[in-house]
């Protein structure tokens with residue numbers, strides 16, 4: 489079993505409760521960042537796969553090596569994408585060619601299912617429940633994540649919150665990478681998806697803070713008005729969070745209070761990823777792979793982790 493991916497090692501290093509009060513005072517606003525390239529369908533098609541459907545163009549990606557798949561769950565506007573962006577930034581993965589990235593981030597929002605005409609009308613009136621598990625195409629998520637774990641290049645849909653639908657003729661190309669972050673409100677809800685993750689993070693941000701962030705975001709970036717945002721929040725978002733998202737916190741390996749403000753937690757996760765990448769590179773140079781996530785920590789191979797969080801990054805009381 490890979491020593492690096494023995495969860496014991498990571499957990500031991502992080503088990504101490506971290507005093508964070510001096511570090512979390514600053515409130516910063518971060519912009520969303522796509523960790524994959526957005527292309528038109530024709531562009532996406534021009535990025536060819538090699539034999540066996542595997543992409544041949546990467547330097548670090550070795551065929552057949554399973555990427556380390558990290559699930560990032562949490563309520564709306566908890567800071568999931570910002571946490572992923574922070575991780576990417578700290579690993580120097582943002583300002584580089586998408587095809588060369590070792591770490592990529594994917595949003596569950598890309599997998600909202602197509603609505604029927606009647607549902608579209610409801611959605612336009614703010615009467616469709618986008619926070620219910622039925623709103624997602626979970627089969628496509630499973631298939632995509634399995635393809636990613638198999639080292640395949642994938643094209644995933646681009647979602648437009650303003651029209652409540654996929655952008656036509658557009659896709660995001662996800663190139664094979666060593667580490668893949670998959671973030672979304674319900675990424676731990678579906679057992680078949682949940683069981684694919686090698687590590688599960690839950691971004692745990694206070695509900696008032698989340699609402700205070702969601703209101704301006706939905707107005708400024710998603711084309712909503714205040715009344716619409718608050719109605720949707722009260723009728724669908726909040727009840728669905730309590731029924732479907734919050735109960736999945738128990739599946740997390742690491743809970744990150746305060747999201748991107750929690751630099752201690754993010755640094756620990758980044759350190760863990762750095763060690764994985766360094767170890768994988770070293771083993772590749774030696775011509776062997778000991779860093780493919782091991783059966784003990786890899787749900788892909790059927791083993792399961794206990795459903796209790798191993799680590800809390802906690803402010804002392």
Ligand SMILES: Nc1ncnc2c1ncn2[C@@H]1O[C@H](COP(=O)(O)OP(=O)(O)O)[C@@H](O)[C@H]1O
Nearest residue numbers: 516517518565566567568569570701705748749
């Ligand atoms: N730590 C933070 N401080 C201030 N604003 C933040 C912070 N984290 C996220 N935001 C802002 O809150 C909104 C939601 O953050 P985002 O990361 O998109 O959340 P999620 O992906 O969970 O929906 C965005 O407008 C983002 O810029």
Ligand SMILES: O=c1ccn([C@@H]2O[C@H](COP(=O)(O)O)[C@@H](O)[C@H]2O)c(=O)[nH]1
Nearest residue numbers: 563564565597618619649652653673725
């Ligand atoms: O068409 C749509 C699709 C989704 N939503 C809302 O988005 C959030 C999930 O995205 P986060 O980035 O995690 O906030 C979810 O709460 C949906 O309510 C939408 O309003 N319209």
